[in-house]
Amino acid sequence: MDDATETRDQAWERRTELPLFYASLLFLAGYTVSVVAYRAHPLWRDIGLGVVVLTWACFIVDYLARLILSRMRPLRFVRVHWLDTLIVMLPLLRPLRMVKVHDAIEARHNRPRRNLYARVMSYAGLSAGLLGFAGALGVHHFERQAPGASILTLGDAVWWVCETLTTVGYGDMAPVTPGGRIIAGFLMAGGLALLGAVTGSFSSWMLQAFRREDEETPGK
Amino acid sequence: MDDATETRDQAWERRTELPLFYASLLFLAGYTVSVVAYRAHPLWRDIGLGVVVLTWACFIVDYLARLILSRMRPLRFVRVHWLDTLIVMLPLLRPLRMVKVHDAIEARHNRPRRNLYARVMSYAGLSAGLLGFAGALGVHHFERQAPGASILTLGDAVWWVCETLTTVGYGDMAPVTPGGRIIAGFLMAGGLALLGAVTGSFSSWMLQAFRREDEETPGK
Amino acid sequence: MDDATETRDQAWERRTELPLFYASLLFLAGYTVSVVAYRAHPLWRDIGLGVVVLTWACFIVDYLARLILSRMRPLRFVRVHWLDTLIVMLPLLRPLRMVKVHDAIEARHNRPRRNLYARVMSYAGLSAGLLGFAGALGVHHFERQAPGASILTLGDAVWWVCETLTTVGYGDMAPVTPGGRIIAGFLMAGGLALLGAVTGSFSSWMLQAFRREDEETPGK
Amino acid sequence: MDDATETRDQAWERRTELPLFYASLLFLAGYTVSVVAYRAHPLWRDIGLGVVVLTWACFIVDYLARLILSRMRPLRFVRVHWLDTLIVMLPLLRPLRMVKVHDAIEARHNRPRRNLYARVMSYAGLSAGLLGFAGALGVHHFERQAPGASILTLGDAVWWVCETLTTVGYGDMAPVTPGGRIIAGFLMAGGLALLGAVTGSFSSWMLQAFRREDEETPGK
Numbered sequence: 001m002d003d004a005t006e007t008r009d010q011a012w013e014r015r016t017e018l019p020l021f022y023a024s025l026l027f028l029a030g031y032t033v034s035v036v037a038y039r040a041h042p043l044w045r046d047i048g049l050g051v052v053v054l055t056w057a058c059f060i061v062d063y064l065a066r067l068i069l070s071r072m073r074p075l076r077f078v079r080v081h082w083l084d085t086l087i088v089m090l091p092l093l094r095p096l097r098m099v100k101v102h103d104a105i106e107a108r109h110n111r112p113r114r115n116l117y118a119r120v121m122s123y124a125g126l127s128a129g130l131l132g133f134a135g136a137l138g139v140h141h142f143e144r145q146a147p148g149a150s151i152l153t154l155g156d157a158v159w160w161v162c163e164t165l166t167t168v169g170y171g172d173m174a175p176v177t178p179g180g181r182i183i184a185g186f187l188m189a190g191g192l193a194l195l196g197a198v199t200g201s202f203s204s205w206m207l208q209a210f211r212r213e214d215e216e217t218p219g220k
Numbered sequence: 221m222d223d224a225t226e227t228r229d230q231a232w233e234r235r236t237e238l239p240l241f242y243a244s245l246l247f248l249a250g251y252t253v254s255v256v257a258y259r260a261h262p263l264w265r266d267i268g269l270g271v272v273v274l275t276w277a278c279f280i281v282d283y284l285a286r287l288i289l290s291r292m293r294p295l296r297f298v299r300v301h302w303l304d305t306l307i308v309m310l311p312l313l314r315p316l317r318m319v320k321v322h323d324a325i326e327a328r329h330n331r332p333r334r335n336l337y338a339r340v341m342s343y344a345g346l347s348a349g350l351l352g353f354a355g356a357l358g359v360h361h362f363e364r365q366a367p368g369a370s371i372l373t374l375g376d377a378v379w380w381v382c383e384t385l386t387t388v389g390y391g392d393m394a395p396v397t398p399g400g401r402i403i404a405g406f407l408m409a410g411g412l413a414l415l416g417a418v419t420g421s422f423s424s425w426m427l428q429a430f431r432r433e434d435e436e437t438p439g440k
Numbered sequence: 441m442d443d444a445t446e447t448r449d450q451a452w453e454r455r456t457e458l459p460l461f462y463a464s465l466l467f468l469a470g471y472t473v474s475v476v477a478y479r480a481h482p483l484w485r486d487i488g489l490g491v492v493v494l495t496w497a498c499f500i501v502d503y504l505a506r507l508i509l510s511r512m513r514p515l516r517f518v519r520v521h522w523l524d525t526l527i528v529m530l531p532l533l534r535p536l537r538m539v540k541v542h543d544a545i546e547a548r549h550n551r552p553r554r555n556l557y558a559r560v561m562s563y564a565g566l567s568a569g570l571l572g573f574a575g576a577l578g579v580h581h582f583e584r585q586a587p588g589a590s591i592l593t594l595g596d597a598v599w600w601v602c603e604t605l606t607t608v609g610y611g612d613m614a615p616v617t618p619g620g621r622i623i624a625g626f627l628m629a630g631g632l633a634l635l636g637a638v639t640g641s642f643s644s645w646m647l648q649a650f651r652r653e654d655e656e657t658p659g660k
Numbered sequence: 661m662d663d664a665t666e667t668r669d670q671a672w673e674r675r676t677e678l679p680l681f682y683a684s685l686l687f688l689a690g691y692t693v694s695v696v697a698y699r700a701h702p703l704w705r706d707i708g709l710g711v712v713v714l715t716w717a718c719f720i721v722d723y724l725a726r727l728i729l730s731r732m733r734p735l736r737f738v739r740v741h742w743l744d745t746l747i748v749m750l751p752l753l754r755p756l757r758m759v760k761v762h763d764a765i766e767a768r769h770n771r772p773r774r775n776l777y778a779r780v781m782s783y784a785g786l787s788a789g790l791l792g793f794a795g796a797l798g799v800h801h802f803e804r805q806a807p808g809a810s811i812l813t814l815g816d817a818v819w820w821v822c823e824t825l826t827t828v829g830y831g832d833m834a835p836v837t838p839g840g841r842i843i844a845g846f847l848m849a850g851g852l853a854l855l856g857a858v859t860g861s862f863s864s865w866m867l868q869a870f871r872r873e874d875e876e877t878p879g880k
Contacts (some may be wrong), residue, residue: 164388169609198853202853211776411641417646613830637866
């Protein structure tokens with residue numbers, strides 16, 4: 001990336017990437033507090049909601065700034081950047097942008113790039129983890145007061161997400177509300193693809209490691 | 221595809237592909253109505269069944285037309301086009317022909333072809349989705365009045381299909397009738413292979429994306 | 441395969457392959473009858489057991505004949521042909537030799553070889569199917585009279601195998617006896633690897649089909 | 661591996677690898693006895709604990725010896741050898757070092773290297789098996805006295821690990837304590853990746869076998 005050829009929206013993106021990443025962690029924390037604290041002192045919930053609203057506002061400002069800097073017509077911008085449009089509406093999906101954050105962090109530390117498989121594994125694994133946590137919050141939100149629900153606490157929801165993303169599915173817990181099931185459906189689809197990428201890369205990485213070892217000891 | 225060298229059955233296939241696709245959506249809608257409306261006013265069921273019969277007749281006419289245009293002996297045609305023969309007997313399997321529809325739509329819009337992995341993902345994902353919906357209808361049809369059934373509504377059946385195709389299998393719902401279990405068996409076999417193709421392609425696509433990025437920034 | 445260079449044990453193997461395959465189907469049928477008919481007229485069970493004993497004797501004779509024709513020392517033969525040794529002790533595992541039968545049938549019909557992926561899919565799929573059926577028989581054998589068992593009939597056992605090999609695992613049925621669980625463990629390990637080969641080959645085959653289509657229509 | 665160029669820490673590693681492997685089997689046996697024998701005569705538990713403590717001491721001595729021989733600063737050594745650091749704190753994870761033991765055994769027997777896929781399969785399979793057994797012990801340790809637990813004996817825990825690593829997850833057993841669930845989470849993540857490597861290698865190996873066969877019989 002040469003600064004001379006960098007357009008204004010690329011420069012904006014490069015500079016805002018890390019602050020927005022911390023904002024999305026804040027968003028997640030605020031949402032967690034507001035979901036978990038529904039029976040605690042209302043102050044906590046208010047703090048949580050305040051953080052959620054503030055960080056969400058940042059995301060919208062960033063989206064609009066990029067829309068203006070790109071000089072595209074709005075409809076075209078929405079179509080080209082559909083993933084960003086979806087994310088600005090559902091900030092819980094922000095983990096899916098992890099890959100750029102990842103690169104931004106590595107670029108700042110000026111580290112050499114790691115092995116291809118290791119990078120895919122770390123990116124897909126982290127995204128799946130964050131997406132899973134966001135899904136646990138969402139499902140907990142819907143299920144916590146449903147009659148006959150088996151997912152009662154946030155801890156239960158996290159355990160349920162572990163079961164689900166690994167496709168083990170013991171069935172000691174399962175969503176019973178339509179809202180929880182819809183979130184579960186998207187979580188399965190997205191998370192499975194990401195975890196499949198982790199498993200596949202691990203397998204390829206292992207084969208590569210064994211193959212390299214063969215080449216290094218040809219006399220054997 | 222050059223029109224000059226196109227045989228008569230190819231021309232037939234090219235022209236009927238899209239109308240037949242819409243007919244198969246109609247078939248699915250009609251079947252849905254006839255399955256869901258079993259306790260509603262009989263008029264609804266009759267409309268549903270009427271649509272089913274009419275669209276099925278279209279499929280049979282198309283099959284016979286292609287049989288005649290191909291100038292093969294009937295037995296040979298059945299053997300060569302065994303998938304089409306199966307589909308004309310069980311129109312719920314039509315989603316498996318999605319790939320040709322897909323190409324027909326793209327050709328009409330004259331769009332450039334997308335990335336190989338993206339196409340496999342969208343084709344296999346759509347087929348799995350439609351096949352899953354058809355399976356949900358079929359299982360609901362068998363289970364809705366069985367004693368001790370856990371799949372009671374169409375919504376339950378759709379949730380059960382999500383669980384099954386992703387191999388999570390909580391076990392909060394499972395078919396109990398022989399008919400439902402046979403459909404479930406075929407759904408598992410077919411759907412898993414299709415979803416495996418989606419996951420595998422996603423994994424390859426991700427590796428490709430990371431690799432390309434490496435090549436574009438060689439100085440890093 | 442040139443007859444001139446064929447050794448005596450290869451000739452034996454080539455000639456006995458198909459008869460032994462039919463014998464193994466007979467073995468499976470006999471075992472099925474003897475397992476299912478435990479509450480029926482004892483005559484059935486006796487017929488089933490008779491067929492089992494007779495076909496097993498054939499397998500042992502074949503094993504000994506190959507041991508002699510190979511002119512190896514017995515211990516070395518056992519070590520080299522460990523899979524055959526295992527199969528002669530547990531004839532239910534015979535499906536794993538399907539690949540040679542498959543080739544024998546194709547060679548006899550003098551058909552051209554099919555696509556690589558299609559062959560892997562059909563071999564692994566058939567082996568998984570037969571292994572699964574053998575596993576269902578074995579588990580039914582152990583579970584049919586266990587207190588608290590959920591697998592009560594052979595139909596239940598077959599449904600349970602479907603759930604297990606696809607890793608869905610609803611949990612409406614699960615083995616409770618140590619014997620049944622040991623069989624289940626081996627079935628999971630073997631069947632999953634075989635079904636993974638089916639899914640992986642299907643995925644590769646699909647990618648190949650889409651890629652070839654691209655090459656055939658370069659002008660698009 | 662040329663002895664002349666071997667550094668002192670490599671020589672140490674080569675010589676201690678096998679004794680330490682046997683020590684880790686002893687560790688596992690001791691831990692098994694101490695976990696299983698909690699209701700038996702206290703002497704058994706004391707023997708088990710004694711073996712655990714002794715072998716653990718060996719691991720620590722080995723770690724310190726390598727730290728000194730490497731002539732690195734301690735913090736750097738910890739960072740470079742993070743997996744070894746983790747293993748010396750949690751010796752149940754020792755199976756993950758299997759790959760070096762594997763090579764050490766093969767080198768001693770002076771056998772030619774086997775097929776790449778076969779080696780990945782055997783390494784990943786063995787690691788998954790040992791890791792699974794260690795996980796079963798750990799989960800049993802947490803669950804054996806929890807109220808409402810479904811995993812009651814070590815046999816149950818082993819069966820539960822089989823279900824979990826293959827992602828079947830019937831749900832007849834599932835951990836209920838936070839400790840058991842945390843172990844289960846790590847077991848799922850690690851074991852699935854390892855078993856995915858087994859399945860993937862098996863699939864590749866099968867394709868390779870079929871492809872080679874094609875090349876050997878070109879006249880067919």
